Amino acid sequence: MRYRSGDFWSGLALAALGGYIVSAARGWEYLGQDGPGPGFFPLWYGIAMLALSLVLIFSKKENQKIEWQGAGRAFAAWAAFAVSVAVLKLVGFLISFAVLTFFIVAVMYRRPPAVAALVAIGVAAGFWLVFPLALGVALP
Amino acid sequence: MAPKIAFLIALSLAGSAFAQGFKPTRPVEVVVHTGPGGGSDVLARAVAAMIEKESLLPVRMQVVNKAGGGSAVAAAYLAEKAGDQNTIGFFTGVWLTTPLTSNAAKVTLKDLTPISRLVLEPALIAVKADAPYRTLGDFIAAAKRNPGQLKQSGGSVTSRDNVVRQLLQKASGARWVFISFPGGGERIAALLGGHVDMMVIEPEEAGQHIRAGNLRVLAQVNETRLRGFPDVPTLREAGFDVAVVPQVRGVVAPPGIPAANVAYWEDVFRRLTRTASWKKYLEDNQFEDGYQGSAELAKFYDEFTGTMRGILQEAGIKVVR
Amino acid sequence: MEIFAGLMQGFALALQPANLLWCLVGVALGTVVGILPGLGPPATIAMLLPLTFLMNPASAMIMLAGIYYGAKYGGSTTSILLNVPGESASVVTCLDGYQMAKKGRAGAALGIAAIASFIAGTVGVLGLMLIAPPLARLALAFSAPEYFGLMALGLAMVVLLAGRSLVKALLSMLVGLWLAGIGTDLFSSESRFTFGRMELLSGIDFVVVAIGVFAIGEVLANLEEPAAPQTLPIPKGWRNLLPTLQDLRDCRFAFANGSIVGFLIGVLPGAGSTIASFISYGVEKAVSRRREEFGTGVIEGVAAPEGANNSETGGALVPLLTLGIPGSGTTAILLAALVLWGFKPGPLFISDNPSLFWSLVASMYIGNVMLLVLNLPLVPLFAQVLRAPAYVLFPIILGVSMVGVYSTSSSLFDVGLLAGFGLLGYLMRKLDYPNAPLILGLVLGGAMERALRQSLMMSDGSLTILFARPISAVMLSLALLILLIPVVSRVNAWRRRLLS
Numbered sequence: 001m002r003y004r005s006g007d008f009w010s011g012l013a014l015a016a017l018g019g020y021i022v023s024a025a026r027g028w029e030y031l032g033q034d035g036p037g038p039g040f041f042p043l044w045y046g047i048a049m050l051a052l053s054l055v056l057i058f059s060k061k062e063n064q065k066i067e068w069q070g071a072g073r074a075f076a077a078w079a080a081f082a083v084s085v086a087v088l089k090l091v092g093f094l095i096s097f098a099v100l101t102f103f104i105v106a107v108m109y110r111r112p113p114a115v116a117a118l119v120a121i122g123v124a125a126g127f128w129l130v131f132p133l134a135l136g137v138a139l140p
Numbered sequence: 141m142a143p144k145i146a147f148l149i150a151l152s153l154a155g156s157a158f159a160q161g162f163k164p165t166r167p168v169e170v171v172v173h174t175g176p177g178g179g180s181d182v183l184a185r186a187v188a189a190m191i192e193k194e195s196l197l198p199v200r201m202q203v204v205n206k207a208g209g210g211s212a213v214a215a216a217y218l219a220e221k222a223g224d225q226n227t228i229g230f231f232t233g234v235w236l237t238t239p240l241t242s243n244a245a246k247v248t249l250k251d252l253t254p255i256s257r258l259v260l261e262p263a264l265i266a267v268k269a270d271a272p273y274r275t276l277g278d279f280i281a282a283a284k285r286n287p288g289q290l291k292q293s294g295g296s297v298t299s300r301d302n303v304v305r306q307l308l309q310k311a312s313g314a315r316w317v318f319i320s321f322p323g324g325g326e327r328i329a330a331l332l333g334g335h336v337d338m339m340v341i342e343p344e345e346a347g348q349h350i351r352a353g354n355l356r357v358l359a360q361v362n363e364t365r366l367r368g369f370p371d372v373p374t375l376r377e378a379g380f381d382v383a384v385v386p387q388v389r390g391v392v393a394p395p396g397i398p399a400a401n402v403a404y405w406e407d408v409f410r411r412l413t414r415t416a417s418w419k420k421y422l423e424d425n426q427f428e429d430g431y432q433g434s435a436e437l438a439k440f441y442d443e444f445t446g447t448m449r450g451i452l453q454e455a456g457i458k459v460v461r
Numbered sequence: 462m463e464i465f466a467g468l469m470q471g472f473a474l475a476l477q478p479a480n481l482l483w484c485l486v487g488v489a490l491g492t493v494v495g496i497l498p499g500l501g502p503p504a505t506i507a508m509l510l511p512l513t514f515l516m517n518p519a520s521a522m523i524m525l526a527g528i529y530y531g532a533k534y535g536g537s538t539t540s541i542l543l544n545v546p547g548e549s550a551s552v553v554t555c556l557d558g559y560q561m562a563k564k565g566r567a568g569a570a571l572g573i574a575a576i577a578s579f580i581a582g583t584v585g586v587l588g589l590m591l592i593a594p595p596l597a598r599l600a601l602a603f604s605a606p607e608y609f610g611l612m613a614l615g616l617a618m619v620v621l622l623a624g625r626s627l628v629k630a631l632l633s634m635l636v637g638l639w640l641a642g643i644g645t646d647l648f649s650s651e652s653r654f655t656f657g658r659m660e661l662l663s664g665i666d667f668v669v670v671a672i673g674v675f676a677i678g679e680v681l682a683n684l685e686e687p688a689a690p691q692t693l694p695i696p697k698g699w700r701n702l703l704p705t706l707q708d709l710r711d712c713r714f715a716f717a718n719g720s721i722v723g724f725l726i727g728v729l730p731g732a733g734s735t736i737a738s739f740i741s742y743g744v745e746k747a748v749s750r751r752r753e754e755f756g757t758g759v760i761e762g763v764a765a766p767e768g769a770n771n772s773e774t775g776g777a778l779v780p781l782l783t784l785g786i787p788g789s790g791t792t793a794i795l796l797a798a799l800v801l802w803g804f805k806p807g808p809l810f811i812s813d814n815p816s817l818f819w820s821l822v823a824s825m826y827i828g829n830v831m832l833l834v835l836n837l838p839l840v841p842l843f844a845q846v847l848r849a850p851a852y853v854l855f856p857i858i859l860g861v862s863m864v865g866v867y868s869t870s871s872s873l874f875d876v877g878l879l880a881g882f883g884l885l886g887y888l889m890r891k892l893d894y895p896n897a898p899l900i901l902g903l904v905l906g907g908a909m910e911r912a913l914r915q916s917l918m919m920s921d922g923s924l925t926i927l928f929a930r931p932i933s934a935v936m937l938s939l940a941l942l943i944l945l946i947p948v949v950s951r952v953n954a955w956r957r958r959l960l961s
């Protein structure tokens with residue numbers, strides 16, 4: 001059992017999910033009047049998930065070292081993306097997307113702010129031209 | 141003299157505008173609960189085309205798809221637009237039944253403003269052409285002899301297909317299995333392939349198969365005989381005096397709109413049902429005219445949901461509202 | 462021969478300048494629609510319906526059908542270049558297609574996709590023309606137990622897609638099954654795993670998961686390093702801009718596989734092009750000599766699924782035109798269109814309307830040729846997209862993903878889900894969980910559960926129905942055999958160790 005390995009933690013998370021599925025499935029009908037009920041399938045794949053994740057946790061396989069170095073940047077980028085999605089309702093697509101682009105270019109790729117602004121505006125304008133104007137597709 | 145006349149004209153115009161009450165000035169949003177190409181969507185587009193052709197509205201109609209959770213998302217969307225005079229929605233039976241069984245679908249038709257009921261969709265009870273049943277009575281008798289052996293294909297358990305089954309089972313004491321298939325195509329395929337014994341099918345879907353000799357119709361689910369099927373007995377005529385729970389379609393609007401607005405919509409759709417293109421549409425699709433105005437629709441809603449609750453509970457389906 | 466006469470009549474109609482124009486419009490529009498993730502043929506066709514009232518039905522049908530199969534051609538473009546599936550069926554193309562692009566062979570991948578699509582599309586039309594009625598009757602023999610067998614076979618393919626860790630692949634698949642189960646149960650109207658949220662009542666849209674896990678996950682993974690300005694190597698030289706003769710030779714079986722599997726699965730109402738492309742991919746991997754390389758950029762891994770999703774369109778038209786039964790979302794709208802124009806699709810449709818049927822068939826041949834001619838020269842052009850610097854390309858991918866998802870459902874909730882799945886995709890990549898089984902589980906899970914419960918309802922509770930019927934028995938046996946492969950190979954390895 002390797003305590004810090006990725007397999008261990010993901011196995012644990014999946015075991016938790018499997019456990020949750022099984023407990024939810026118990027709340028539904030397993031075998032109904034006409035056939036299997038809504039609880040039938042989830043129970044079985046929940047059990048399978050639980051079993052396999054336990055196998056994963058206890059397996060002695062040599063797993064590769066996971067490179068966590070760059071992960072911080074990826075998480076930051078994801079956070080930026082999530083924020084831009086969250087504010088879609090407030091400011092609409094074009095603004096939130098332009099800001100996201102600016103963030104990616106300036107922060108992630110360390111390009112000078114002028115370039116970042118240019119790219120952000122250019123790409124957002126491109127989207128506005130292509131989607132609503134040319135194709136009639138609504139932007140979020 | 142001229143200024144006086146002009147003033148009178150202006151006054152009368154203003155007066156008539158006042159009497160008119162409401163008139164849309166921007167494109168009307170029509171909310172449907174299916175994605176593009178789904179039943180409601182196609183109906184909405186057809187209606188929009190007809191209304192434009194007959195010049196019943198001074199503006200365009202714009203179909204807005206709010207699919208999800210049966211009717212839940214569309215109904216919630218309309219509820220959010222309270223007071224908006226420029227939005228309407230097309231409802232179907234799903235809008236009436238989804239809130240009964242689903243906790244998350246909080247908006248009922250009563251929470252919105254009913255405008256009018258437009259269409260009743262009849263149905264037929266069909267079996268394969270080489271089946272040994274010649275009448276509905278034959279099928280039910282066979283089901284009685286072999287409880288739980290015969291099978292019917294249909295939509296979800298809250299659909300009209302199952303409602304008809306529940307009513308017939310209760311009235312006759314017979315019992316047969318209901319198998320849900322999500323798509324109309326699959327249901328017909330199951331029947332044609334001999335995997336199920338019977339199906340409640342719409343006249344449009346069945347028509348061609350009957351002509352080709354693949355299907356036989358045992359009875360029709362309607363109060364009176366349809367023009368296209370003069371030789372097929374209705375449920376009552378076939379000996380089963382059960383309620384004909386109809387499949388309906390109609391128009392609904394957001395809550396909190398003024399009476400003049402409601403009257404305007406009612407008027408538009410009432411005039412629509414009198415046009416020749418509407419009549420042709422009904423005939424092509426084998427629908428029945430089920431026009432009801434706003435007040436009658438509200439009453440219908442209460443009756444319908446009351447009946448449905450009883451039926452669902454007897455069928456063992458959890459009713460939450 | 463009656464077929465020949467009909468076809469000649471059809472070509473006479475289809476080759477009229479007006480109809481040729483509509484065909485071109487349809488396939489061009491279809492290609493564009495296919496390229497854009499999210500926006501698909503059903504929505505486009507629905508939007509164009511009012512326009513079609515002004516046209517004569519034959520021309521309208523030609524155009525709409527053009528959109529249908531044109532979209533399948535376009536769907537591969539973003540899958541290969543950006544790892545963004547343009548259409549649900551293009552997900553499988555991402556697996557090897559994008560890997561090929563990473564190796565600098567984007568052009569070859571795009572080219573083989575176009576060629577495979579052409580061959581398979583033509584085979585599909587041939588099938589529609591020659592064997593439609595008997596095939597339709599055969600399709601009717603397929604019902605829930607057979608579908609279950611088919612889905613089980615599809616899921617067994619997980620074993621073939623496993624890669625290094627079978628346990629992780631299975632776990633990935635199980636998560637997919639769980640995601641598929643979220644929503645309202647069809648048979649009992651019970652809500653499962655919806656956490657009280659109304660938006661989850663009809664389940665999670667496949668497109669959201671696919672784009673999130675594939676595209677966004679990939680972008681996040683790439684953002685780890687600030688260094689590389691270029692995302693993917695630009696294909697240089699003819700070898701990489703277009704498929705080589707060697708490539709074409711390698712794909713011989715893939716072309717046949719894609720065409721036949723896609724067409725047959727398309728004929729079954731309810732089975733879709735996604736299943737067709739997965740199974741075709743699995744079959745290709747099973748018979749290939751270099752099966753371990755699948756997933757790293759093997760050209761047959763692009764040719765087979767791309768072919769399958771094209772011949773599937775021909776197959777899906779079989780039940781529509783011979784029985785009036787729509788087999789998929791797009792054919793359902795085509796059915797609605799036919800009804801709106803006043804036709805009555807059903808068993809007598811072809812005999813009632815021979816000129817419409819034959820002009821459609823003829824135009825499909827023409828359309829396939831048009832698409833090949835349109836797409837092949839554009840391949841080097843598309844490959845140049847990769848020239849764009851990463852910091853422009855990635856935001857574009859993110860933006861296109863958001864717009865694409867929003868266009869399918871107009872739901873901001875779905876866009877939120879997209880972000881969530883993007884994170885999941887990234888974590889899966891880091892922790893070495895294969896993402897193809899997740900998609901497979903998601904696609905097949907719902908259908909498989911339904912098929913199983915329907916089968917048990919048909920048989921009054923006994924499982925023997927699955928083995929009593931010949932077709933499903935065969936498929937389940939195949940599935941079991943496939944599942945035994947890793948067991949057998951492990952036993953063999955163990956025996957070898959014992960003996961040495």
